[in-house]
Amino acid sequence: MARPRGVERRAEILRATIEVIAERGYRGTTLGAVAERVGLTQQGLLHYFPTKEALLLAVMDERDQWDTGGGSRGADGWRLELLTSMVDYNAMRPGIVQTFSALLGESVTEGHPAGEFFTRRYVQVRGNMAGVLRDEFGDRLPSGLTPEQTAPLLVAVMDGLQYQWLLAPESVDMPEAFRAFVTLLRGGAEGPER
Amino acid sequence: MARPRGVERRAEILRATIEVIAERGYRGTTLGAVAERVGLTQQGLLHYFPTKEALLLAVMDERDQWDTGGGSRGADGWRLELLTSMVDYNAMRPGIVQTFSALLGESVTEGHPAGEFFTRRYVQVRGNMAGVLRDEFGDRLPSGLTPEQTAPLLVAVMDGLQYQWLLAPESVDMPEAFRAFVTLLRGGAEGPER
Numbered sequence: 001m002a003r004p005r006g007v008e009r010r011a012e013i014l015r016a017t018i019e020v021i022a023e024r025g026y027r028g029t030t031l032g033a034v035a036e037r038v039g040l041t042q043q044g045l046l047h048y049f050p051t052k053e054a055l056l057l058a059v060m061d062e063r064d065q066w067d068t069g070g071g072s073r074g075a076d077g078w079r080l081e082l083l084t085s086m087v088d089y090n091a092m093r094p095g096i097v098q099t100f101s102a103l104l105g106e107s108v109t110e111g112h113p114a115g116e117f118f119t120r121r122y123v124q125v126r127g128n129m130a131g132v133l134r135d136e137f138g139d140r141l142p143s144g145l146t147p148e149q150t151a152p153l154l155v156a157v158m159d160g161l162q163y164q165w166l167l168a169p170e171s172v173d174m175p176e177a178f179r180a181f182v183t184l185l186r187g188g189a190e191g192p193e194r
Numbered sequence: 195m196a197r198p199r200g201v202e203r204r205a206e207i208l209r210a211t212i213e214v215i216a217e218r219g220y221r222g223t224t225l226g227a228v229a230e231r232v233g234l235t236q237q238g239l240l241h242y243f244p245t246k247e248a249l250l251l252a253v254m255d256e257r258d259q260w261d262t263g264g265g266s267r268g269a270d271g272w273r274l275e276l277l278t279s280m281v282d283y284n285a286m287r288p289g290i291v292q293t294f295s296a297l298l299g300e301s302v303t304e305g306h307p308a309g310e311f312f313t314r315r316y317v318q319v320r321g322n323m324a325g326v327l328r329d330e331f332g333d334r335l336p337s338g339l340t341p342e343q344t345a346p347l348l349v350a351v352m353d354g355l356q357y358q359w360l361l362a363p364e365s366v367d368m369p370e371a372f373r374a375f376v377t378l379l380r381g382g383a384e385g386p387e388r
Contacts, residue, residue, distance in 0.1 A: 027304045098302050105299010108292050108360040110221045119361045126358075143382040149374045152358055152366060153351055160350025164320075166302040167313045172346060180343045184378055188337040 010048055010058075013038050017059050021095040026102045031055065053106075056099055057117045063096065064121065068128060080136050080182060087158065087178040094169070097162050104159065126151045133185075142187030150185065157181045204242055204252075207232050211253050215289040220296045225249065247300075250293055251311045257290065258315065262322060274330050274376060281352065281372040288363070291356050298353065320345045327379075336381030344379065351375045 016037040020029045031052055035045040049055035067086055090097050107114035133147035133154070141150055157178065165174040183189050210231040214223045225246055229239040243249035261280055284291050301308035327341035327348070335344055351372065359368035377383055 025304050026302075101302050102299050104357055105296050105302075108220075108295050108299075108357060110219050115361065118357070122358050122361060123365075141378075143378045145374055145377060149371070150378075152355065152371045153375050153378070156352075156354025156358060156371075157347055157350045158354070159357060160352070160354035161346065163298055163302060163312075163353060164316050164346055164350060167309065167316060171317075177343070177346045177350075180339055181347050183339060184335075184337045184344075184347070187381065 006048075013040075013045065013048055013055070014059055014062050017055055018096065021059070021099050022093065023095070025095055026099045029056070029099070051113075053103075053113050056103060057114060059096075060100055060103065060117070060121075063100075064125075080132060080185070083132065083154075083158075084175070084179060084182060087161075088175045090162070091165070091174050094166065098166055101159075101162050101166060122155065125155055129154045137185075141185060143185075154181075154185075200242075207234075207239065207242055207249070208253055208256050211249055212290065215253070215293050216287065217289070219289055220293045223250070223293070245307070247297075247307050250297060251308060253290075254294055254297065254311070254315075257294075258319075274326060274379070277326065277348075277352075278369070278372060278376060281355075282369045284356070285359070285368050288360065292360055295353075295356050295360060316349065319349055323348045331379075335379060337379075348375075348379075 013034065017029065017034050020033050020037055024033065029052070031045055031049075032042055034055065035042045038045070045055075049058060103114045104118060106112045107118040109115075129151040130147040133141065133150050137147065140146060143150075161172070161174050161177050164172045165177075207228065211223065211228050214227050214231055218227065223246070225239055225243075226236055228249065229236045232239070239249075243252060297308045298312060300306045301312040303309075323345040324341040327335065327344050331341065334340060337344075355366070355368050355371050358366045359371075
């Protein structure tokens with residue numbers, strides 16, 4: 001009986017955290033603000049998530065689960081077109097993208113708990129992306145590159161564009177830039193010209 | 195007389211900081227460690243750089259100056275091939291790349307001094323990259339994209355690959371991945387097939 005209630009509470013805390021992130025951004029998302037939102041004392045919240053980092057990484061993990069449909073591709077995969085929609089969606093939730101990007105920055109510093117999370121995440125995400133590319137193009141892209149060679153580039157473009165967009169949303173159109181990258185992957189809009 | 199000495203001292207501090215970064219990484223690079231290396235008291239160092247962030251951003255700025263040959267392209271530009279060499283070089287200086295990546299992460303958080311630096315930097319870097327691409331490909335890449343459409347992608351790939359590489363240097367070959375991206379820009383190794 002205690003178990004399901006704990007699981008439910010945990011999910012409730014994650015939902016509340018996402019709301020707080022959307023409203024207050026990365027720095028404004030304190031354990032105190034989340035505890036208040038969910039009707040717990042800060043001590044009570046610490047029972048579920050011992051640190052702000054642990055809470056935010058759980059939110060990132062949860063988001064990955066949604067975005068990838070339970071952590072694995074469905075029977076018919078999730079196509080390149082769906083990635084484009086995901087980037088469109090991300091452009092409407094700057095708080096989450098900011099939180100992801102800030103944590104990614106911290107993850108490369110010595111001994112940060114986000115390091116292990118992102119290291120594991122990228123192994124999985126590169127694998128997922130290689131699967132998307134194979135479903136779309138087969139064993140070779142129009143460029144001659146393999147899905148495995150291209151997957152890290154696809155991930156890098158998504159992550160890298162987020163920084164440029166967060167810093168200057170009015171001059172970097174993230175969804176349009178990502179579409180340009182997809183054009184590049186396809187070998188050109190109407191096939192290569194020049 | 196005081197001016198040149200100050201300028202010289204400042205350059206000396208930046209060089210010392212780069213050494214400390216290489217040896218101790220981002221977190222280990224404290225104002226105390228830099229002051230000691232350069233033979234100043236911490237108070238003396240604060241005269242030149244009031245915070246660790248200010249010092250590290252000055253190092254990043256100095257690095258950009260070197261990498262771009264004084265902040266502008268030379269008469270014959272700096273070609274795509276030179277960018278590849280820069281990525282090779284970066285793969286040999288993980289401390290600097292880690293510092294850059296950590297600061298970039300902080301830059302997207304509210305009110306961080308790195309925000310203004312990176313916002314300005316990316317306007318310039320995207321402009322430089324568009325210039326590189328125009329020198330190499332003219333007004334259209336083989337994909338049909340313009341240099342201006344492609345420049346943010348080029349920057350994003352460089353930044354994004356750095357995170358993947360810092361987290362798992364043994365499984366992400368950053369220079370090789372960047373070469374794959376250049377292949378993509380060129381429309382394929384022997385021209386597009388398939």
